[in-house]
Amino acid sequence: xxxxxxxxxxxxxxxxxxxxxxxxxxxxxxxxxxxxxxxxxxxxxxxxxxxxxxxxxxxxxxxxxxxxxxxxxxxxxxxxxxxxxxxxxxxxxxxxxxxx
Amino acid sequence: xxxxxxxxxxxxxxxxxxxxxxxxxxxxxxxxxxxxxxxxxxxxxxxxxxxxxxxxxxxxxxxxxxxxxxxxxxxxxxxxxxxxxxxxxxxxxxxxxxxxxxxxxxxxxxxxxxxxxxxxxxxxxxxxxxxxxxxxxxxxxxxxxxxxxxxxxxxxxxxxxxxxxxxxxxxxxxxxxxxxxxxxxxxxxxxxxxxxxxxxxxxxxxxxxxxxxxxxxxxxxxxxxxxxxxxxx
Numbered sequence: 001x002x003x004x005x006x007x008x009x010x011x012x013x014x015x016x017x018x019x020x021x022x023x024x025x026x027x028x029x030x031x032x033x034x035x036x037x038x039x040x041x042x043x044x045x046x047x048x049x050x051x052x053x054x055x056x057x058x059x060x061x062x063x064x065x066x067x068x069x070x071x072x073x074x075x076x077x078x079x080x081x082x083x084x085x086x087x088x089x090x091x092x093x094x095x096x097x098x099x100x
Numbered sequence: 101x102x103x104x105x106x107x108x109x110x111x112x113x114x115x116x117x118x119x120x121x122x123x124x125x126x127x128x129x130x131x132x133x134x135x136x137x138x139x140x141x142x143x144x145x146x147x148x149x150x151x152x153x154x155x156x157x158x159x160x161x162x163x164x165x166x167x168x169x170x171x172x173x174x175x176x177x178x179x180x181x182x183x184x185x186x187x188x189x190x191x192x193x194x195x196x197x198x199x200x201x202x203x204x205x206x207x208x209x210x211x212x213x214x215x216x217x218x219x220x221x222x223x224x225x226x227x228x229x230x231x232x233x234x235x236x237x238x239x240x241x242x243x244x245x246x247x248x249x250x251x252x253x254x255x256x257x258x259x260x261x262x263x264x265x266x267x268x269x270x271x272x273x274x275x276x277x278x279x280x281x282x283x284x285x286x287x288x289x290x291x292x293x294x295x296x297x298x299x300x301x302x303x304x305x306x307x308x309x310x311x312x313x314x315x316x317x318x319x320x321x322x323x324x325x326x327x328x329x330x331x332x333x
Contacts, residue, residue, distance in 0.1 A: 003138065003141075006304060006305050006308070007141050007142070007145060010142075010145045010149065010301075011145055011148065013149070014145065014148040014149040014151075014152045014153075015148075015152070017149070017152040017153055017155070017156060018148075018151065018152035018155060021152075021156055022152070022155035022156055024156070025155060025156045025157040025158075025165075025167075026157040026158060026159040026165035027157070027165075028157070028159060028163050028164055028165040029163070029164060029165065030101065030102075030157060030164070030165050030166055030167065030286075031101060031160070031164060031165075031166050031255070031279070031282040031283050031285075031286050032101045032102070032103065032255075032258070032279070034162075034163070034164040034282060035275070035278040035279050035282060036107070038278065039268075039270050039274060039275060039278060040268065040270070041107070041266070041267060041268035041270060044106050044107055044266075044267035044268055045104040045105065045106045045107060045202075046104070046105045046106035046202075047105070048104065048105060048199040048202060048203065049105070049203045050196065050197075050199050050203070051199045053197070053198075053199055055197050055198050055199075056198060056199035057198065057199055057200070058155060058198050058200070070155075073198065074152060074155050077151055077193055077194070077197060077198060078148045078151050078152045079148070080193050080197065081144075081147040081148050081150075081151040081189055081190055081193050082144045082145065082147065082148040083144070084147070084189045084192075084193065085143055085144045085146070085147030085148075085185065085186050085189040085190075086140070086141060086143065086144020086145070086147070087144070088143075088185060088189065089131070089135050089139075089140040089141075089143035089144055089178075089182060089185070090137075090140045090141075090144075092128065092131050092132050092135050092140075093132075093135040093136050093137055093139075093140040094132065094133070094135060094136045094137075095137075
């Protein structure tokens, strides 16, 4: 498989997971939250500084439909990760391939 | 496993912040040796994929869920140093944009899921890989074992931090048993997802998989020798 087709396929899968599959995620507390609740220290968590931000808790403020709001937030976050991590990796890369 | 603000006291959070900064600094140097122009785009895509997959919590019983941490997956696909950078970027985006994981706990989360998740994942992967046949197909099972162990390792590390600077005084053994117990179960999900993803990439593009590099090179040499023999005959 050529590079571009492979990369594009990988990206489409990731965006489908962020945009659509994420809507079917379990809403139960995760391992750490569950342990904190059962052992009685979940109350020590304090409010997040950007807890009122426009994308807090994987949603987009102003979009009422939870699936749409969460899906769009997921795609947005995934693309921001692509941009930052991909840009950083591109800056750090070796200029010559090891096989040469 | 995103630690919120408030679980750990200020000195502990500052200490993990220093550890995280040092680790990421080393990773920025180490990643230069891992990345070339074919694998740099893959690093961006792995960050995208880990972010996406971390949104998908899967149920693990008793009203509890877990999600992929991605340390072993990233280490297998793009190498340990680049893997640390990938997970760090994901945690930064989650903490800053989506209020997932406390801002004062960023150092803690990078230490737990980045340094320990990727570090333990990579070391286990290399150990298991050395026990398996020297072919690319061995990478997915090695990454699965690495994934399985990396999650309780990060959970155990949290327990240590909580014993040092936790906001509540709870017996160490109790926290350790609960954290490791739940995260072994979550680690099984981590192993399944990691095996599927690493297995798919190894099947389509083994040349792009960092952990398969020594094995792919060995195989290429073999093929060339056969071709030369055929030409001579």
